[in-house]
Amino acid sequence: MIEQEKFGNFTHQDAPKYEDILQCMRCGFCLPTCPTFSLTGRERSSPRGRVALARAVGEGKMEFNQAMKEEAFFCLDCRACTTACPSGVQAGSLMEMCRAQVSQQHPLPKWQTGFRNFVLTKMLPNPDLMETSMLPARLYQQLGIQWLVRYSKLLKLGPKWIDKAEGMMPELHQPLRQNIPQFSPATGEKRGTVGFFLGCVMTLMYAEVSRQTIKVLNHQGFDIITPKAQKCCGAPHMTEGDRETTRQLAQHNLDLFMDLDVDAIVTDCAGCGAALKEYEELLAEREDHTRLQQFHSKIKDISEFLVEVGVRAENLIPVNKVVTYHEPCHLCHAQGVSKQPRDLIRAIPGVEFREMKEASWCCGSAATFSLKFTEASQKILDRKLHHVAETKADYLITANPGCHLQLAWGLREADMPQPVLHLIELLGEATPDH
Ligand code: SF4
Ligand code: SF4
Known part of the structure; x- marks a missing residue:
């Protein structure tokens, strides 16, 4: 844990830095870029509002209350606000810090904490265990149980997130x-x-x-x-x-x-x-x-x-498809990599690239956001799918597994024909086997 000086109503450990919060000059340039503000129209669900909440907690004017907790998790951490912010405020990162505070100030019930800690500290850091844990899911698919579950629509009777989590599962293979x-x-x-x-x-x-x-x-x-x-x-x-x-x-x-x-x-x-x-x-x-x-x-x-390094295009096989591209937030906003995927697509012979509107607008996946906030996630996804449909592209290209899962599920649910491909699968289609 990183210990630091106590800062208002944040704890000593992993608290946001006051100087980062003070960077916000409340100009509002970020507001039109924020998916959760666009959905709710609520100031506290905007980047500016979230930073203001953190400031109030930091200055001791507000407890780390329910509103702060909710906004820390309702933020998609899409970083679109940071791209737009003239002061370089990182509202998404600040909300990540606030999530660290949630686990200290509002711990979950014991059994949930135990399960969460097991997943985070035992399972995810252990690739062997992760791979073994996928075995039941592979058997579920291979034994035809998945087909039965989907055909019977049984999961539609339960909580929406379970139905969605199951529906998002792609065809699984042996760990690689x-x-x-x-x-x-x-x-x-x-x-x-x-x-x-x-x-x-x-x-x-x-x-x-x-x-x-x-x-x-x-x-x-x-x-x-x-x-x-x-x-x-x-x-x-x-x-x-x-x-x-x-x-x-x-x-x-x-x-x-x-x-x-x-x-x-x-x-x-x-x-x-x-x-x-x-x-x-x-x-x-x-x-x-x-x-x-x-x-x-x-x-x-x-x-x-x-x-x-420059793409060697001389031996590539033409891919005669119309493609459009959804920018993963963690590529364009978090890494500033926005032009390169388009350049790569354009380097593939035969491909016709059609830009979609709002390509860098989040798809609503955002790690567990899509399962925690199914309704909000769906609305964000619908906006994306509408723009995909407008392009009439053969393929929807992206570059992040979270977006891939969400988009493929959304397209299937909406009866849209486009397969989702990773950018490298498109280039792979153009690359001869040896
Ligand atoms: S986060 Fe940035 S863009 Fe948004 S109000 Fe603050 S300074 Fe302005
Ligand atoms: S990271 Fe995304 S959801 Fe979070 S405040 Fe910024 S724009 Fe809004």
């Missing part, structure tokens, strides 16, 4: 991490060596995306090292306010990857990329700042990396 070679050699003329950060959700839910990333990077001339000892990036812990476990995971992954002799550390998961890029700030209390900076400079989203 143990089967990926530690070293995959480049094909053709070698251009460098990269470390591959897999990400748990990506490999457990969308193993094919990870496979395509390897195929594409090898084809583009890169040797790949995929260390099997890598662990969760810590994003779920950050989201749930468990900053201490996030720090432990960050230190583990940082040491593991910094011991490799690689030019870059590449990930195809926008959420992981954003979390990895935040290690520098998260571990700022540690002494080795040069190592932290070096790590930070090596982290690249796959689109960022490929555009930086």
Whole structure:
């Protein structure tokens, strides 16, 4: 835990910093960019309102009350407000800090705390356990129980989040991490060596995306090292306010990857990329700042990396499809990677790219938001699907497993024909097998 000076009605541990809160000059430029403000029209559900609540708590004018607690979790942490803010206020990050405060000031009942702690501190940091835990879900699909459950519409009778969680489940396959070679050699003329950060959700839910990333990077001339000892990036812990476990995971992954002799550390998961890029700030209390900076400079989203090194397009197979692109918040707002995915799409022969309206507006997934606030999430998703439909695209492209799950579910529920593809699957379709 990071101990700091007591700040109003925040506790000593992992409290927001007063100077960060004071950055807000209440201009309101952020308001039109905030999905929860757009939904509710309520000041307290806006970035400015959330910062004001945190300020009141910090200045001791308000307890860390129910409203503060609700707004900390109702924030999507989409960071759209930060992109718009002239002062660089990070309302999403402030709300993450407030979530850490919730677990200290408003602890859940004992059994819920026990379950939450088990998931966050035992299960997620243990890739073997994570992979084993998916076995019942795979059997559920393979034995046809899923078909029966969906056909009978039984889950429609229960809480909406259970029906949605089940409906979002993609076709599951064998865990990938143990089967990926530690070293995959480049094909053709070698251009460098990269470390591959897999990400748990990506490999457990969308193993094919990870496979395509390897195929594409090898084809583009890169040797790949995929260390099997890598662990969760810590994003779920950050989201749930468990900053201490996030720090432990960050230190583990940082040491593991910094011991490799690689030019870059590449990930195809926008959420992981954003979390990895935040290690520098998260571990700022540690002494080795040069190592932290070096790590930070090596982290690249796959689109960022490929555009930086230049895509070898000469052997690509044309993909004659119209595609549109949904920007994951954790790519465009958290990492500032917005142009590169479009450049990559345009580099693929045969593809016609059609921009959708509000491409960088959140899809309503936002980690557990889509299950905790099913109604709000649905409204945000409907807005997105409307813009997808307007493009009449054949494929909807994105670059984050959370968005992928939410969009694929939404399209299916709305009887829309477009499959959702990760950007690297599109490039993989254009890349010859060897
Ligand atoms: S968060 Fe930024 S954009 Fe929003 S009111 Fe404060 S200073 Fe203005
Ligand atoms: S992070 Fe997103 S949901 Fe949260 S305050 Fe900012 S714009 Fe609103």
